[in-house]
Structure formats: C-alpha cells, structure tokens
Amino acid sequence: MRIDLGPVTRIEGHLNVQTTVENNVVVDARCMGEMFRGFEVILQGRDPLDAQQITQRICGVCPYAHAIASSYAQEHAYGLTVPKNGRIFHNLIQGANHLYDYLLHFYQLSALDFVDVTAVLQYGGRDAELLKLKSWVQSELASGKPFPAAPFLPRISGNYIKDKDLNIGALKHYLDAMEIQKKANRAAAIFGGKFPHSTAIFPGGSTQEARIDHIVSYQSIIQEVRDFYHNVYIPDLVAVAQGFPEYWNIGASKGGFMSYGLLPLTSSLDSERLFASGVLLDGKISPVDFQMITEDVAFSKYSSGSGLKVKNSELVPAPHKEKAYSWTKAPRYGGQMLEVGPAARIMVDYTQRHNQQVKALVEKFAGIANITANQLNSVLGRHLCRAISGVVIADFLLDETEKIDHGQPTMAEIEIPRSGEGYGATEASRGALLHYIKIEDYKIDRYACVVPTTWNASPRDDKGNPGAMESALIGTRVANPEEQLESLRIVHSFDPCIACSVH
Ligand code: NFE
Numbered sequence: 001m002r003i004d005l006g007p008v009t010r011i012e013g014h015l016n017v018q019t020t021v022e023n024n025v026v027v028d029a030r031c032m033g034e035m036f037r038g039f040e041v042i043l044q045g046r047d048p049l050d051a052q053q054i055t056q057r058i059c060g061v062c063p064y065a066h067a068i069a070s071s072y073a074q075e076h077a078y079g080l081t082v083p084k085n086g087r088i089f090h091n092l093i094q095g096a097n098h099l100y101d102y103l104l105h106f107y108q109l110s111a112l113d114f115v116d117v118t119a120v121l122q123y124g125g126r127d128a129e130l131l132k133l134k135s136w137v138q139s140e141l142a143s144g145k146p147f148p149a150a151p152f153l154p155r156i157s158g159n160y161i162k163d164k165d166l167n168i169g170a171l172k173h174y175l176d177a178m179e180i181q182k183k184a185n186r187a188a189a190i191f192g193g194k195f196p197h198s199t200a201i202f203p204g205g206s207t208q209e210a211r212i213d214h215i216v217s218y219q220s221i222i223q224e225v226r227d228f229y230h231n232v233y234i235p236d237l238v239a240v241a242q243g244f245p246e247y248w249n250i251g252a253s254k255g256g257f258m259s260y261g262l263l264p265l266t267s268s269l270d271s272e273r274l275f276a277s278g279v280l281l282d283g284k285i286s287p288v289d290f291q292m293i294t295e296d297v298a299f300s301k302y303s304s305g306s307g308l309k310v311k312n313s314e315l316v317p318a319p320h321k322e323k324a325y326s327w328t329k330a331p332r333y334g335g336q337m338l339e340v341g342p343a344a345r346i347m348v349d350y351t352q353r354h355n356q357q358v359k360a361l362v363e364k365f366a367g368i369a370n371i372t373a374n375q376l377n378s379v380l381g382r383h384l385c386r387a388i389s390g391v392v393i394a395d396f397l398l399d400e401t402e403k404i405d406h407g408q409p410t411m412a413e414i415e416i417p418r419s420g421e422g423y424g425a426t427e428a429s430r431g432a433l434l435h436y437i438k439i440e441d442y443k444i445d446r447y448a449c450v451v452p453t454t455w456n457a458s459p460r461d462d463k464g465n466p467g468a469m470e471s472a473l474i475g476t477r478v479a480n481p482e483e484q485l486e487s488l489r490i491v492h493s494f495d496p497c498i499a500c501s502v503h
Contacts, residue, residue, distance in 0.1 A: 001481055006032065008491055009151070010109040012061055013498025015457065017491060018325075019473065021481040029466070029473035029487075031457040033328035033502045036301070040315050040503065043447040048074060048416055048439050051447060052201060055435065058449070059500045060196045061104070064097040064188065065428030066449070067201040069435040074203035075269055076422030077437055078414060085410040086205020087267040088400050089191045092218060093201060094426070095263060095397045096188035099225050100181045101429035102342075102386040106233060107177035110383065110492045111170055113485065114240050116160035117152040119167035129175045130168065158485030161243050170239075173232050180228045187221040190214050204412025210404050219401050226394035229387065237387050241369055241380050248371050251379040251490035254471040255337035256281035257344035258455075260288060260434070262389075262427035263396060274396050275345050275389070275427065276354035279333060285351050290423050290434065293450060296330040296461040299323060306462055310436050311421070313448040326459040327502040330467060331450050339468040340431030340455045341494060342385035343376045350376075357395065361388045382493040386429075416442055428452050430495050453501035456494045469494050 006016025014035045020028035039058055043051060052070035056063035068090055075082060120134045140148035147154065161167050185195040191208045192198035200207045208214070241248075261277030278285040295313060297306045301324045305314030318324065331338075338344070349358045350373055362373060365384055375381055421438040431452030438446040458467025466474065469491065478484045 003481060003484065005484060005487060005491070006034070008488070008496075010112070010492060011496045011498070012059065013496070013501070015496055015498045017473065017487065019484065019487060021478060024478055024481060026473050026476045026478060026484075026487060029470045030325055031328070031459060031467060031469050033326045033457060033498045035498060035502055036317055036319070036327045037499070037503055038315065038317070040313070040447050040449065043444050046444050048077070048437060048442075048444055049203070049414070051435075051437060051444060052203065053199070055449065056197045058451075058503045059497060061101060061497060062097070062428045062430065062500065063196045064094050064192065064198060064201065065426060065433050066435070067198055068094050069424040069426050069433045069449075070437070071201060071203040072269070072424030072426065073422040073435040073437045074424070076424065077420040077439055078203060078417060078422075080204045080412045080414065082204050082267045082269070082412050083409045084267045085210050085404055085408055086412060087264055088404055089206035089208060089410055090201065091263050091400055092397060093188045093192035093198060093206065095393045096184050096222065098393050098429050099222070099229070099390055100184035100188070102390045103177045103181050103184070103228070103233065105386060105429075105495045106237065106383065107174045109495065111174060111236075111240075112152065112155065113489045113492055114161055114244060115170040115174075116162070116167045117155075117171060119164050120171055122164055123168055127172060130172055133171065133175070156483040156485045156488060157480065158483070166239060166243075170236060173236055176232065177228070180225055183221050184225050187218050187225070190218050202411060202414070204414055205410045208410060210406050210408055210410055212406055215401050215404055219398060222394060222397050226391075226398070229390050229394060233390070234387055237383055238368065241384070244380070245369070247379040247489065248369060248375045248381065249378060250476060250486065251472045251493055252377045253339040253468040255339060255468060256333070257347050257377075258288065258333060258338045258340050258432050259345040259348040260425035260427055260432045262345065263393070274355060274392065275358070276349045276352050278348045278352060279338070280344070280348050280351055281336060285348065288425070290425070292334045293434070294332055295450065296332060298330075298462040299325055299459040300329045301327050302329065310434065310448050310450055311438065311446070328454055328457050328459060328498070330458040330461040331455050332461050335463070337458070337461065337465055337468060337471065338455055339377070340452050341382060342389050342431070343382045344431060345427055346385040346388055347373065347376050355392065357392050358388060361391065379489050379493040418442055428500075430497055430500070431455065449503050451500045451503055453497045457496050457498065457501050469496070
C-alpha cells in the first residue's frame with residue numbers, strides 16, 4: 001500500500017513523504033522537498049557583503065544561523081581578525097535564537113503528536129488563558145465549519161496522553177512557551193536588531209555597541225528563558241518520555257552523524273567551540289573535512305552536478321527529470337549518509353567527552369530513562385538532545401555576557417579582496433550548516449549552502465541509498481497505515497525545514 005503523508009504540517013515548507021507499507025510495516029519511504037528557490041543563483045555577481053543578508057531570507061526560523069555561517073565564510077575569505085566583542089555578540093545572537101527554536105519545536109511543532117488537545121474541554125480551573133482556549137474550542141466545534149479548531153484539529157488518530165491533568169498542563173505550557181519564545185527573540189534583537197533577518201550581524205562582528213544597559217537587559221531575559229527550560233520544558237519532556245518509552249527505540253537513522261561544533265570559545269577563526277565538531281561513523285570520531293562532502297542529484301530535480309564537491313556545486317533546475325522526486329539534493333560524506341541535528345551534535349560531543357556539562361546531562365537522563373547513549377538516535381533522543389543543547393547554551397550565554405569589554409570595538413574593519421574563498425560552518429538549530437563563498441573581481445563568483453535539512457531530508461543518493469529521515473522511517477511498525485502517527489512522530493523529531501533544505 002502506498003500512502004503519502006504530505007503535505008506534512010507543523011514543519012516549515014512543503015514536504016511530502018511517500019511511504020510504502022506492507023503488513024503494517026513501512027518498507028519504503030521517500031522524502032520529497034516540493035519547492036525550488038535558487039538562492040545560490042541569486043547571489044552570483046553580487047557584492048559579497050550582501051551574502052549574510054540575502055541568505056537569511058532562506059528561512060524565517062533560522063536566519064541567524066545563515067547570517068553566522070555566511071559571516072564565518074567571509075571572515076575566512078577576507079582574512080579578518082575579529083575583535084573579542086564581535087565574536088561574543090555573534091554567540092549571544094545565535095545562542096538566543098537556538099533557545100527560541102527548541103521551544104517552538106517542542107511545544108508548537110511536536111507536542112500535539114502526544115498531547116490530547118481535546119482535554120481542554122474538561123478544564124474546570126480558573127486560568128484565564130486555558131478558559132479562553134476552552135471556550136474557543138467549544139465555539140469552533142459548534143460552528144459547523146468544515147475544519148473547526150484548526151490548527152489543533154483535525155488530527156491523526158492514535159495513542160495520545162490519557163491523563164487529563166497532564167494534557168491540560170501541557171496545553172498551558174504550549175501557550176506559555178510562545179511568550180518565552182518572544183522573549184528569547186527579544187534578547188537576540190538587543191544585539192542583532194529585529195527578528196527575523198538581523199541587520200546587525202556582519203563578518204567580523206555586529207554593528208551594535210557594547211553597552212552595559214544592553215548587556216543587563218540581555219542577561220535578565222536569558223535568565224528567565226533558562227528558568228523555563230529547567231522548570232517547564234525538561235519536566236514536560238520527561239513526562240512525554242515516560243508516557244512513550246517505546247520511542248527510545250523508534251526512528252533511528254541508519255548512517256553516521258556529523259556536527260560542525262557550535263559557539264566559538266575565542267575570537268579566532270578556528271577556535272574550539274562549546275560543542276565539539278566531528279564525524280561519528282561506526283562509533284569512531286574523525287575531524288570534519290569539507291572536501292569529503294559531495295552532493296548527489298540522481299533523484300533530485302537538477303540536471304547536472306552529481307557527486308561534485310561543495311566548491312564546485314551546480315544548480316540547474318530540471319523539474320521534469322525522470323526518477324527525480326525531490327528539490328533537495330543528497331549530500332554525502334565520503335559517500336556515507338549522515339544524520340545532522342541535535343542528536344548528532346550531542347552524540348559527537350559526548351563520544352569525545354568534550355563538554356563536561358553535556359556529559360553530565362547525557363548520563364543523568366540516560367539514567368532516568370534507562371537508555372544507552374546510542375539510543376539518542378531515536379525520536380525521544382532528538383527531543384532530549386534539543387533540551388540538553390538549550391540548557392548548555394543558556395548557561396554559556398550568561399557567562400559570555402560577563403566577558404564583554406564595555407565600550408570596546410564590536411566589529412572588524414572589513415576590506416574585501418579582489419579574489420578569495422572561504423567556508424563557514426556552524427550548527428543551526430537543525431544541525432550542520434555550511435556556506436561557501438568564492439569571490440572574483442570583488443563580486444560573488446560562486447556561493448553554496450549545504451543545509452541541515454538537506455542532509456536529513458535527503459532523497460536517495462546516486463547509489464540508491466536513502467537519506468537519514470528515509471532510513472529512520474523504513475522498518476517502522478505503524479498501527480494505522482492510512483494515518484501513521486508513528487511516522488509523523490519520526491518526521492517531526494527531525495524538525496525538517498524544507499525552505500532551508502532546497503534553499
Ligand atoms: Ni529553515 Fe535551518 C535548516 C536550521 S539552516 S530552519 O535545515 O536550523 O540554518
């Protein structure tokens with residue numbers, strides 16, 4: 001039986017997942033990115049300093065990650081010496097964006113795969129927000145509309161949480177989380193300008209000044225966001241994990257893992273980072289080598305360029321190409337399929353015992369859930385690794401604010417060379433993000449982005465091997481092949497962003 005899960009909702013962009021189900025098991029899955037954008041073409045011939053502005057428009061969720069990756073690539077190409085404040089400001093902006101993004105993903109994009117929103121109809125308390133939600137759901141259901149109470153209903157049928165109080169508590173946090181997300185974005189905006197699409201992030205730093213009033217405002221907001229992570233998000237995550245422990249064993253991808261490392265500890269271009277970089281293949285770590293990354297297009301809607309390295313990448317759309325089923329390319333590392341994202345970031349760091357806070361948190365939660373570190377490669381593992389990332393980032397950001405040199409420069413002097421090239425790699429919320437810039441005659445000659453969801457939502461490669469999400473779906477047992485709540489939970493655990501993946 002062939003079932004399309006698309007258009008998949010509570011993700012960013014246009015994704016279909018075509019599944020084949022036999023005897024209630026998914027035996028094949030194809031991830032289809034259903035849009036074309038062409039940012040790499042748009043960038044050709046432009047002023048290099050346009051790149052960190054234009055690439056932010058790839059996405060409204062992770063624009064800062066694109067600005068940072070582009071800034072790093074340009075810093076390499078220009079040979080910039082970045083002032084200490086400049087690097088700290090980059091970290092403060094990008095880190096706050098991660099804190100926003102994990103809450104958005106858990107509460108708005110994933111929680112309703114587990115939480116029964118209709119429980120609000122039984123609410124008998126006095127909380128004004130919940131009463132408002134209850135009366136709105138009641139009036140929607142009585143309205144006779146074809147789709148009442150959207151976006152909560154209709155929904156896929158399945159095994160949602162049964163405990164009324166747990167459901168109602170989670171719904172309250174669903175509403176509270178939106179306020180906290182707003183605050184995290186406000187913190188990022190103190191140094192980064194408005195959200196989304198910062199005007200202040202530049203190669204070499206930020207155009208904002210190092211002022212004590214800004215620093216104090218940032219600290220107080222991040223402290224509040226941090227408290228929400230500890231007091232609300234983590235307990236909710238543990239409750240979901242206790243209600244659905246089988247999801248430690250569902251949704252494992254079948255390749256390796258990669259992280260570029262996140263948040264440099266010094267202003268040096270090749271600084272050690274808060275989270276380690278590395279490629280984890282067959283239990284062994286090796287350093288990331290950008291020359292090992294190629295992109296296949298046998299099943300992607302591009303006419304040429306299969307197997308090319310990032311610096312030579314091509315983008316010629318071919319919407320009607322035979323066998324092609326996605327606008328997403330298929331990146332591979334030395335021919336190997338890799339998962340990127342929070343689980344990859346934490347597994348790469350933990351395997352190297354790099355960040356002691358990561359190690360302690362992994363071991364604490366593995367103890368609570370009675371799992372091994374390898375089970376981070378699962379639906380619940382991806383959720384847990386987002387929360388671990390957030391807790392570690394929040395503490396780091398508060399430390400960073402203490403290191404700012406008040407009144408000192410926050411930006412390098414920029415001089416664009418006639419020619420040059422550079423790679424910029426960071427961890428976006430969804431994983432490993434790489435930008436490449438080549439400059440000729442003071443203009444962008446070539447620009448390439450290899451984006452987290454390009455790895456995770458990759459279609460088959462030239463050898464016919466599946467991408468990470470496809471591999472995680474294949475073999476999944478589903479109670480109802482027509483609806484597949486299990487598959488949806490797997491897809492959501494990757495937090496796909498198709499706008500990013502096709503760029
Ligand atoms: Ni459009 Fe993006 C992806 C992230 S890349 S959300 O995939 O995170 O910066």
